[in-house]
Amino acid sequence: MPATPAVPTTLELRLAAAKARGWTATCLDPETNWLWRLSRGERQIVLFGSQSPLNTATGARLASDKDHTATILRSAGLPAIEGARCLKAGVHLGPAGGEAGDPYADQRGLGPGLRFAEVSGYPVVVKPNRGSRGRAVTVVEDADQLRAAVEAVWAMDNLALVQRAVPGVDLRIDMLDGELLLAYLRRPLRLVGDGRSTVLELLGRADARAKDAEFIARTTGDPLWAATLAAQGLDDNGVPAPGQTLAFPATILNLNRCCTATVYGELPEPWIELARRVGAAMGMRHWGIDLRIPDGDDPVHDDPDPSEAVILEVNASPVMIQVYRMGAASLVESCEGRLTDAILELAR
Structure with a gap:
């Protein structure tokens, strides 16, 4: 071969x-x-x-800070994701040190995240304030899981974010100087059996990246993959019955996980205008935005109204290699x- x-x-x-x-x-x-x-x-x-050299150092640094980004977007009247921040103990203390010199006492520890989850309701999403590719991003269902997820984030970041879990699918829009580069709609992976093909063969037809051994290893090593197959009595080489559906429902949609995408070279103008407003608020020439939008057959074109969209993140150096592979x-x-x-x- x-x-x-x-x-x-x-x-x-x-x-x-x-x-x-x-x-x-x-x-x-x-x-x-x-x-x-x-x-x-x-x-x-x-x-x-x-790394994109087209943005200022300040703009790039702000975009790498998810909490600051959401603050800026909300101040511009844009629909940024809601949440709370949990600051790790012992960092960013005032000159006096200790509790007396702690200017962020009300934002420290698990308390802010627990209070937000009580008001918002579970599930909630826990993620590091800085990071990419879905690293250490977890959906939690109760206070014990929230505690474990926040502490895991603290091992790599001083600030853990606890955010509302918004249903829907993700629309990524990459922009350059106010004009669209490309966009793609991320959905959870879904495979439907035909009675002849193995699970891996179905994956190969669902995602062009399955030609790559690294992609196969990463996908089949995802706990969601293993749990979904085990729940239906299958393994990688099992043959699902005709019509048998393997759905990999994920609140976190990242192309490095059990997720596929539809790629667009053009978008209806309302989506592009929303992306322009984000770029203007952040002061950027080159940026990407991740939006959570309601699901549908073609939610980007069937009803091109971004009024229900929620901005999850802004990326100052968006890369398109996963789209290339697709x-x-x-x-x-x-x-x-x-x-x-x-x-x-x-x-x-």
């Missing part, structure tokens, strides 16, 4: 686009291949992995070309 072609990284796509435009690329750290200088004549700019290579290459043109304009 022929080997599956390697998928390029975001950095590799940008380097290729720059070279196609007549720029020379020089690796500055061969040990990691992370720093590259692009030069053309007297002009030059350094790329730092997949079969939209030409669209992603075009978007990365547009991004590269904007980045090269920064060169001095």
Whole structure:
């Protein structure tokens, strides 16, 4: 069987686009291949992995702080997710130290999260204030689970967020200078048996990324995958009966987990306008937003009204490699070309 072609990284796509435009690329750290200088004549700019250089340092740092981002968006009249913050003990104390010097006493410990959950009702979502790819993001059903989830976040972040669990699906919108790059609708994975195909064969038809061994390993290693199959008496090589449905219901929809997506190269204008307002509030040139929206056959186009959308997060360096792997290579290459043109304009 022929080997599956390697998928390029975001950095590799940008380097290729720059070279196609007549720029020379020089690796500055061969040990990691992370720093590259692009030069053309007297002009030059350094790329730092997949990080976008198009936003200011302040804008990028604000977007990496989920709590600050929600505060900014709410102040601009935008529908940011509601929640509470639980600050780890012993950090960010005042000059005097100890309880007397604690300016954040009312936000420290589990109390704020427990009080929010009591008012909002379970389930709630616990996540680190900083982080990506769904790391340490957990849906909890009671106070004991909340305690464990917050303490797990504290092992990696001083601030744990406890947020309302909003039903629906996720719409990611990636933007550049007020214009759409691409968008995709994330849904929980759902496989339907035909009486002949194994579970892994059904996965291969449902998601183009299943050609990649790393994707298969990550998916089949997800606890949700194992629990869903076990509940129906199946394993990876089991053959579901005709019409037998394997649904992987997840409140957290991330393409690194049991989740698939529909990719869009265009969107109705109301969605784009909402994304523009987010970018303006955050002061960004290049950004992505994650929205939780009501589910439906085609919730993006059937009723293009974002009034019920909730903004979950803003990303200052959105990458599109998962979309590339899902079969939209030409669209992603075009978007990365547009991004590269904007980045090269920064060169001095």
